[in-house]
Amino acid sequence: GQQVMQIPQYQHVQEGEDFTTYCNSSTTLSNIQWYKQRPGGHPVFLIQLVKSGEVKKQKRLTFQFGEAKKNSSLHITATQTTDVGTYFCAGGWEYGNKLVFGAGTILRVKS
Amino acid sequence: KAGVTQTPRYLIKTRGQQVTLSCSPISGHRSVSWYQQTPGQGLQFLFEYFSETQRNKGNFPGRFSGRQFSNSRSEMNVSTLELGDSALYLCASSPTDRVQRSPLHFGNGTRLTVT
Numbered sequence: 001g002q003q004v005m006q007i008p009q010y011q012h013v014q015e016g017e018d019f020t021t022y023c024n025s026s027t028t029l030s031n032i033q034w035y036k037q038r039p040g041g042h043p044v045f046l047i048q049l050v051k052s053g054e055v056k057k058q059k060r061l062t063f064q065f066g067e068a069k070k071n072s073s074l075h076i077t078a079t080q081t082t083d084v085g086t087y088f089c090a091g092g093w094e095y096g097n098k099l100v101f102g103a104g105t106i107l108r109v110k111s
Numbered sequence: 112k113a114g115v116t117q118t119p120r121y122l123i124k125t126r127g128q129q130v131t132l133s134c135s136p137i138s139g140h141r142s143v144s145w146y147q148q149t150p151g152q153g154l155q156f157l158f159e160y161f162s163e164t165q166r167n168k169g170n171f172p173g174r175f176s177g178r179q180f181s182n183s184r185s186e187m188n189v190s191t192l193e194l195g196d197s198a199l200y201l202c203a204s205s206p207t208d209r210v211q212r213s214p215l216h217f218g219n220g221t222r223l224t225v226t
Contacts, residue, residue, distance in 0.1 A: 030211065030212070031211065031212060033214065033215075035215075041219075042201060042218060042220055043201070043203075043217050045214035045215060045216070088153070090215075092211030094211065096167065097159075097166060097208070097210055098167065098211055099211040099215070100156070101146075101153055101154040102153065103153035
């Protein structure tokens with residue numbers, strides 16, 4: 001079945017350092033979504049990427065979708081304590097209307 | 112617009128019992144998905160309903176079932192509870208039938224503890 005692998009599982013950074021999480025699929029995706037879950041909260045939608053090679057930015061967050069539409073990354077520049085939480089990617093497949101979540105990357109930021 | 116509402120927020124049950132969780136989607140949203148979240152396991156997909164029809168089902172035993180009503184509200188049921196069923200159960204709604212293409216709106220979840 002369709003799977004999305006996400007790494008790393010954990011990342012502990014000093015405030016001000018950069019952070020990146022990666023998602024990979026063995027098959028071509030139709031789109032990829034990113035969510036953030038704060039500790040004790042629920043996942044909140046951040047962004048969706050649809051086009052091959054697409055890059056989108058939200059303030060300090062940069063999202064990329066690979067040329068082959070099999071991988072994606074989320075990069076945070078100069079992390080802040082408000083960035084703590086778990087970041088999930090979710091790969092979409094048109095066939096079967098499937099949306100599959102990665103295992104998530106837990107980000108901790110030391111101030 | 113009110114968000115996705117899940118009830119109850121917390122639940123404590125004993126092994127062997129059954130439980131029913133409820134989810135009211137955002138008004139106008141006809142797709143409802145359910146996820147199980149446990150530490151280290153991420154978001155495990157349970158099932159997805161659209162217009163009262165189950166369209167997709169995850170790899171969970173038959174003890175896990177669900178349904179959707181004509182007003183789009185959804186319930187999931189877990190029978191013969193096991194300790195491993197302790198988890199946060201999240202419901203998410205979507206405005207379209209192409210769930211993979213539209214953002215999911217999650218509720219706050221129901222925290223189920225099985226003792």
